Amino acid sequence: MQRIEALVQRVRAQGGKVTAQRMLIWRALEGDQTHPTAEDLYARLKPVLPGLSLATLYNALNELVEWGEVRRFDAGDGHIHYDPDCSAHAELVCLKCHTIIDAPQEVAPQPAIPDEIAGYRILARSEQYFGICPACRAARA
Amino acid sequence: MQRIEALVQRVRAQGGKVTAQRMLIWRALEGDQTHPTAEDLYARLKPVLPGLSLATLYNALNELVEWGEVRRFDAGDGHIHYDPDCSAHAELVCLKCHTIIDAPQEVAPQPAIPDEIAGYRILARSEQYFGICPACRAARA
DNA sequence: ACCTTCTTTAGAATTATTCCTATTTGATAA
DNA sequence: TTATCAAATAGGAATAATTCTAAAGAAGGT
Known part of the structure; x- marks a missing residue:
């Protein structure tokens, strides 16, 4: 994701509005x-802005995805x-316990x-490796 | 996906059962x-086997995914x-109209x-390129 | 063929995501 | 500031996807 100032400019440039909700969501995602x-984020943000609607969160997330600022993937x-x-x-997803970790560039090099x-x-590229994580492999044996 | 005979053997080998529902779903996916x-498949299969439950379809699909026989992805x-x-x-997904096409190996070569x-x-690898398809690019201009 | 056992199924209940629209709010310019 | 207008929000309705559980069904031994 780009720096938040860049997102502000982007929204303004296309006639959009920099709302408190968007800022909150952007800041929560940053880093x-x-x-x-979506539920994780909602649980985190609802106490901060009690009026926040789930629909607004989904809207903001999907818009970031459309801009290529955030990747969304099915684990x-x-x-x-x-x-x-x-x-x-790339992401490494365990097919058994569904934990997700980022694969280091060395083991799953990314082309330009x-x-x-x-x-x-x-605009964006997404790659996932699905398999069985060390813990689940041990549990199975 | 492997040939259906291989799936039959796999299910038997792990003490599972080759049911009419599984066979139907496997055959529908083959090729x-x-x-x-899931809804597409359900609409296609329900008339063939009217008792079929959506839950059964999801079970069968998720099990194929866990076996690495079928890929599931978020478009x-x-x-x-x-x-x-x-x-x-790899798949090519349009961020605007959500059409999906398979990218030929030449333009998006797949590593081993x-x-x-x-x-x-x-067990499996999945790769998606997200962008704007030719039709949507034309529409925007 | 008939039990027995264990898996799978159907349908309902639950949870997740998206859609809809009246109302509110940010941005712009007077 | 304040009025105006377009765009975003809230909240509920609609749709999609998953989980749960009692009941049905396949496989194997008798």
């Missing part, structure tokens, strides 16, 4: 490395997870993102 | 290239999509899947 779900646990870190990295593929203008 | 959602349109084609390919990353036993 977050926990791959939170196979029945929840959609969000990750503001759009730098080059091309500007265009098959006529599509490419 | 499907439409990236269907950002509010629906989870399933793809029985686990051969090496390592057996293990950071202690995880790797």
